[in-house]
Amino acid sequence: MTTNPHLLDRREAVKALLEDRSDLLVVSGLGSSSYDVFDAGENAANFYLWGAMGGAAMIGLGLALAQPKRPVAVITGDGEQLMGIGSLLTIAAKKPGNLAIIVLDNGHFGETGMQMSHSGLGSRLEVIAGGAGFHSVSDIADFEGIAALRRKLRNFDGPHFARIRVSTAHVARALPPRDGVFLKNRFRGHLGLPVN
Amino acid sequence: MADLATADDVTSRDWPLDIYKALKAAGVSQVCYVPDAGHSRLIQLSHGDSAINTTVLTTEEEGVALCAGAWLGGDRAVLLMQSSGVGNCVNMLSLLASCRLPFLTFVTMRGEWAEFNPWQIPMGKATRGALEIMGVTVLRLERPEDAEEVTSAAASLAFDSDQQIAVLISQRMIGRKKWTEAK
Numbered sequence: 313m314t315t316n317p318h319l320l321d322r323r324e325a326v327k328a329l330l331e332d333r334s335d336l337l338v339v340s341g342l343g344s345s346s347y348d349v350f351d352a353g354e355n356a357a358n359f360y361l362w363g364a365m366g367g368a369a370m371i372g373l374g375l376a377l378a379q380p381k382r383p384v385a386v387i388t389g390d391g392e393q394l395m396g397i398g399s400l401l402t403i404a405a406k407k408p409g410n411l412a413i414i415v416l417d418n419g420h421f422g423e424t425g426m427q428m429s430h431s432g433l434g435s436r437l438e439v440i441a442g443g444a445g446f447h448s449v450s451d452i453a454d455f456e457g458i459a460a461l462r463r464k465l466r467n468f469d470g471p472h473f474a475r476i477r478v479s480t481a482h483v484a485r486a487l488p489p490r491d492g493v494f495l496k497n498r499f500r501g502h503l504g505l506p507v508n
Numbered sequence: 509m510a511d512l513a514t515a516d517d518v519t520s521r522d523w524p525l526d527i528y529k530a531l532k533a534a535g536v537s538q539v540c541y542v543p544d545a546g547h548s549r550l551i552q553l554s555h556g557d558s559a560i561n562t563t564v565l566t567t568e569e570e571g572v573a574l575c576a577g578a579w580l581g582g583d584r585a586v587l588l589m590q591s592s593g594v595g596n597c598v599n600m601l602s603l604l605a606s607c608r609l610p611f612l613t614f615v616t617m618r619g620e621w622a623e624f625n626p627w628q629i630p631m632g633k634a635t636r637g638a639l640e641i642m643g644v645t646v647l648r649l650e651r652p653e654d655a656e657e658v659t660s661a662a663a664s665l666a667f668d669s670d671q672q673i674a675v676l677i678s679q680r681m682i683g684r685k686k687w688t689e690a691k
Contacts, residue, residue, distance in 0.1 A: 339577070359580060364603035367573030371603075374577025374585060377538060377561045396573075398566030406563050492607030496580065505582045508610075508670050 319479035320453065322416050326387065327352045328458045329414070329476075336465060337375060337499075341368035341388025343423040345416055349387055350488035356502035359495055360488040366395030369413050373403050376411035379503065383410050383465050390417040390431040397440065403471050404445030412465055412472040413441070418480045426480060441473035448472040523681070524549035526655035527614065531586060534663035536612075537561060538578045538585035540571040546616030546682040547588045568593035572600040576609050584667050587613040591620075591635040591676070592628065601642035604672045611644070611672040612662055621679035635676065644672040652681060 326348040330338070338358045340349040345368075346360040359375075361368055372386035393400075393415050403411065419432025431437055438451045452458060452474055461474050489495060497507050527550055531539075539554040540563040541547060554562045561583075565571050571587035578585035589597075594615060604611045618625075619632020636646050645665065649658045658675060666673045 337581075361603075363606060364573060364576075364600055366569070367576070367600055367603060370570045370573035371577035371580070373563070374538065374574040374579075374583070375581040376577075377563075378578050378581025378583035396570065399570050399573075401566050402563065402570055492603075496607045496609065499580050500582070503582060508668070 316479060318453075319418075319477050320455075320458075321481065321483070322348050322418070322478040323351055323483050325416065325455075325458060325476055325478055328455055329385075329387070329462055331462070333357075334466075335382055337379065337382050337384045339368055339372045339375065339384070339386045341365075341386070341392035343389055343392065344483075345388045345392065346488055347483075347486045348416065351483075351486035354488070356498050358488070359499045362490050362492075365392055366399070368392055369396055369399040369403060372411055372413065373399070373406060373408060376408040377406070380408070380410055383412070383468070384408075385412045385414055385465055387414045387416065389422065390415055390419065390437060391421045391423075391429050393437060394430055394435075400441050400444040400446070400473070404441070407445075407471060409468045409470050411470050412461075412474065413446075414461070414472075414474045414476060416478045417475045418478050420480055422480070438473060438475040441475075446471055446473040450474045451477075453477045521652040521655075522549070523652040523655035524553065526652075527659045528553045530656045530659035530663065532557075534584065534660065534667065536584045536586050536663070538563070538574070538583050539588065540565055540574050540585065541588035542566075542568050542571070542590070542593050544588070544590035544616045545685070546590070546677065547614070550588060550614070568596045569600040571613075572597050572611070573603065575611055575613075576603050576607065579609050584610070584663075585612075587611075589613060589615055591615055591617045592631045594635045594638050594674075595631050598638055598642055601639075601644060601672065605643045608670050609672075610666040610670055612666040613674045614659075614677060615674055616677045616682055617679040619679070622684050623679065624685060632679075639674045642672075644674050647673060647675045649675050649677045650681060
């Protein structure tokens with residue numbers, strides 16, 4: 313498989329997105345997206361998924377509704393979002409201003425052998441999001457676009473949807489903690505919530 | 509709500525109101541649902557309450573993930589669905605087991621009592637098993653007068669003891685489906 317040298321490196325894209333993240337809460341979809349978010353800087357305000365494929369955006373919605381004063385970003389891959397494609401309709405209907413769904417789109421199922429995804433086969437996730445009712449939609453292929461998205465994360469005028477076109481080029485391994493109970497308690501502790 | 513006195517048209521007791529009151533007492537502030545006729549009263553009460561964030565879903569597994577996110581953010585959430593939706597949730601329930609997340613769902617049963625639609629039978633028969641294989645504790649609500657107590661106990665098991673709880677509301681209690689528009 314060839315890689316397009318003009319596409320963004322996913323690690324650099326996520327690092328740029330999470331620069332000066334301040335009070336941003338982040339949910340990352342299973343697989344490479346969780347590795348990218350971890351590699352950009354370990355943070356108690358990160359909730360890394362290692363499973364629950366298709367659920368990242370909805371976890372983001374529940375969190376955004378519970379924490380309306382905090383910006384929430386879901387950072388996930390095209391395959392993960394495709395499995396929960398209906399959640400784009402649910403989020404657009406609910407219109408949480410503090411939520412952004414950000415899809416790192418390499419057009420492939422990266423964890424399972426780089427099979428082509430529906431996105432790689434021509435489906436346009438940002439068009440689907442627009443049709444679902446997102447009024448703020450971006451299709452990003454450069455760092456200027458990421459800088460603009462970073463500003464949007466703070467405007468509480470969402471929900472925002474962004475597709476970031478990223479390369480399929482190999483990246484170094486970076487594995488976040490896998491213990492779900494630890495991640496839950498750490499995240500809630502960050503918000504000042506008690507452990508049961 | 510202006511019309512709290514409206515009686516349910518199947519039983520004389522307004523048991524969805526009892527569930528609603530018990531959920532309020534338990535501090536529930538998010539409700540999500542895939543509609544079911546048996547849940548229509550509770551859905552209406554939820555939408556009418558500005559202190560509850562009510563979310564309509566495209567599929568039930570979205571609700572499992574939404575409830576997980578709500579808890580991460582400090583909210584208590586509840587998922588309302590019909591028994592046919594339980595099968596849609598199975599893999600997403602692993603999220604709750606992996607993170608030991610509280611979970612509370614109310615499932616209106618089909619396919620178990622005076623069912624007229626044979627397509628409802630297979631999932632109705634499998635509902636309890638599908639929940640239990642994923643670690644969810646199943647409670648039954650059989651009598652309208654038990655609604656408040658069962659809801660309160662279920663909420664405590666979920667939110668105080670980190671359990672995943674499904675309350676199955678019996679089809680006998682909901683009543684036979686009526687086809688008023690065609691008669």
